[in-house]
Amino acid sequence: MIFCLNEADENLRGGFEELLTEQGHTCSETEGIRVLLRTIEDNMLCAEYKSQERTLTLSGRDLPQMFRGLFLFLQKADEQGMKNGGEPGEWRKEERAGFQEMGPMYDCSRNGALNISQIKQRIRRIAAMGMNQILLYIEDLYTIDENPYFGAFRGRYTKEELRELDDYAFRFGLELIPCIQTLAHLNTFLRWPSQEHMRDIKDILLSGDDKVIELIRQMIKNVMEPLRTKKIHLGMDEAELLGFGKYMVRNGYTRPDLIMKQHLETVNGICRELGYSSMIWSDMYVKLLSPTGGYYDLPDDEDVTIDVRVPSDLRLVYWDYYHHTEEEYLRNIRFHQKFLGTDIAYAAGGWTWNGIAPNYTRAAATMRRGMKVSRELGIPQAICTFWYDNGAETPMACDLFSTVCFAQLCYAEQEVSVQELHAGADGWLKQFGGFLSEDYMLLDALDKVPQTTEENEEAADPSKYLLYQDVLMGLFDKQTEGMELGKYYRQLADKLQGCCQDALSQEKKPETAEKEEMIRVFRYYTAAAELLSKKAELGLELAAAYKRDDRKRLGECADILRECERLCICLKDLREDIWMEECRPFGFEVLDIRLGGLTARLQSASKRVRGYLEGKWESLPELEEERLFYKPAADGGAVLPSCNLWERIVSAGNMCEV
Incomplete structure (x- = not known):
């Protein structure tokens, strides 16, 4: 037109x-x-x-x-x-619109730093969907003039790049807000020996230290200098060990809530002095009031004693990606408003951090309830977070489906069913990526296997641990025994392949770079499902054949191992193509090592089995070890767990500790 x-x-x-x-x-x-x-x-x-x-x-x-x-x-x-x-x-x-301020937050600090063109693409999408903010989560992904170690080799953004993005966002009526960290989550910066003096314990800064206070001032000044906004997200979440390291050595035991109070007063004071308004994640305040130290295990009203008040000019961001009933969101938000302050934002979760694939089922289930309650309670700001825990293994393009659902809920004036949400999303998905809701749910299906619950409340991620687990060790074999997941992934691979072929057909020939981008993603997941169709139950097959001394079957398994090796190389190449299109090269070395290591272990397993069949080894002790439940169910049976840490999947040995 x-x-x-x-x-x-x-x-x-x-x-x-x-x-x-x-x-x-x-x-x-x-x-x-x-x-x-x-x-x-x-x-x-x-x-x-x-x-x-x-x-x-x-x-x-x-x-x-x-x-x-x-x-x-x-x-x-x-x-x-x-x-x-x-x-x-x-x-x-x-x-x-149900909110005054609304927009997604993109995590660029878990190795995958979105490149400039990809952030601009998201700015255009966000604006087209009617949202007015974009938040960039950049722990140490920006430059500090006074400290060259800050964000070194991590793909950090220069001031010129942030200014370019801010100008571009302004062109579309969006406010670009930086989300940084001024207390915890700074392990990648504190890893440098020259910065160790600023560590309290683990990834937490040494509160009250003069050099730390100066560092925080530098953080705020440098990240805000190129931006129009006067708003800044200071982080300060998940600092559970605050005060139990170097701080305790210097000052003796001090109640964490008092340390938190003083630290926040200092940092918020810097922002106030520089003319900025602050927000932080709310969990540390709630955890300090909770009888168990949990974020969602709230005390009864009559048991709450508030010794530490939240500054009146500070906005608390209540993040909740986990609850499946409106009552839980209602209780949690009202608790915030009654005991912590009335200026509350709600952060939903896009669930791109589940493993190698997105968890759209849980994203829609939790987002629908949390957004509805937030809207009814008059919460002014809604955020959809896109975290990429444990190395950004899920391609960034997978954010599209959850972003569209979030935008739809920002403009929903009544309760929306999952079916209505998907139907309303299809027009947007067709415009931006060419695929529809039913196609995106095939990506969700990598983890939502038949044994999971309807809304995948456990956030089961079998595609990740079945991909990475060692076929000879089988740390998760007992967990999935008898589930016929090889057959399941075979069928899923065929469906994904059909989606790719349909998208490439003459009638649906890609017309935009975004559509081509999504075809790459669907090809990657087709390859992942293909590999899982052969590998998911291979460890069980090997152990069973070995125990019954079925040498013919062991030989066949050795052949499948070589096929898995070939498919793994293909998978790595596809993932690398996507990464280099979406992100800066920094960080891909982690996935390169992981998928390369998987290829090497498949080679080694084939060698071990062949060596045993040829008489080189008298036995294979790896296959003699009794398989155990990784996470037993309460009744002693099997349950599909969530395990998104690569280092806990690939070996029972020591992967990252002393």
């Missing part, structure tokens, strides 16, 4: 032209559908097309709401088959 934007303000026109061009449309000064923009005070968007006048009026509180109205119109036109020259009929759409 052709759109005429000549009545739009010149400062606003650029974003519209870029979004329309990317979607295959044309912008003209003199012809086409006339686009009118109207700014309104209400937090509601209205898009209306009058066919006789060939006029599309987009009204909204801000630019992203107008973009969302535009994209809803494009979806409607596409449904009517009008993309290539036809004329849409009369149409009107209204939606009310």
Whole structure:
């Protein structure tokens, strides 16, 4: 379609032209559908097309709401088959945003640092979906002029790059907010011997130390200098051992809540002095009140004694990616509001950190409940976090499905079922990646095998531990025995292959780089399912054949091991292609080592079995060891556990400790 934007303000026109061009449309000064923009005070968007006048009026509180109205119109036109020259009929759409501030947060600190073009791609998507913020989680992924070790060899962003991203976000009406760490989660920085003096214990800074206070001041000044925003997320989560290391040696035992209070006053004071408003994750405050030290194990109201108050100018971010009932979110948010402060943000989870594949089932289940309660309680800000724990093994492109669902929930005025959520997501998914909800759920299916619960409450991730576990050791073999997962992954591989073929067919030929990107991702997961179809039960097969002295079957297993080796090399190549397209090269060495190590162990296993069959070895002690449940169920049976730490999967030996 052709759109005429000549009545739009010149400062606003650029974003519209870029979004329309990317979607295959044309912008003209003199012809086409006339686009009118109207700014309104209400937090509601209205898009209306009058066919006789060939006029599309987009009204909204801000630019992203107008973009969302535009994209809803494009979806409607596409449904009517009008993309290539036809004329849409009369149409009107209204939606009310449930939050004043809303947007995703991207973790760039777990080895996968999104490259600049990928962040810009996400800025365009976020704006098109009607969200007005993008948060970048960058623990040590920005430069500090005074400290060259900060973020060294980690793919850190320069001030010039952050300024470029901020300008680009501003072009689309988005606020770019940095999320840093000023207490814990700084292990990659504190790993350097020259910085060891600033460590309290593990990944926690030494609170109260003059050099640490100066470092934090440098952090805040350097990360905020290139940005327009006056908001900063200071982190301060998961510092459970605060005060139990060098701090205790210097000062003796001090209650962690008092250390936290003093540290926050210092850091928030720096922000206040520099003119910035702060937010932090809320878990440390809650844990200090909890009888068990847990984040969600809240005490009864009558048992709460507050000695440490949250500063009134600080926003607490309540993050909850785990609960499956509205009652739990209601209780937790009300607890925050009653005892910790009324300025609360809610952070949902996109569940891209489950293992090698996304957990969309749990993302939708938890997000639906948490967003509904937050909206009803008047929470002003909603965030969707995309963490990439243990090395960013899930491709970054997998964030799209959860992002679309989150955006839909930001504009949902009533309860939305999973089916309705998926149906509403399809128009957006088709625009951005070419695949639909049912296709994305095949990626979810790598972990949501038949033995998991309906909403995968345990966050089971069998695809990761069955991929990485050693076939001779079989640390997870007992856990999956009798589940026929080899057959399951064979069927899944065929379905994924069908998706790829369908996307490459003449009718659905890729039209954008985003669609080509998603085809790469689906090819990668096809290869993963193919490898798992052969490897998932191979350790069980080897152990059984060895125990019954079935030498013929052992020989066949040795052949399968060589096939797994070939498939693993292919998998690594596919993952590398995706990584280099999405992220800076720093960090891929970890996945290279992991998948390369898996290839080497498959080679070694084949050698061991062949050597045994040829008489080189009298026995294979690895296959004689009794298989144990990695995590026994309460009734003593099998349960599919969550285990997302590579170092706990590949060996029972010492992988990363002294």
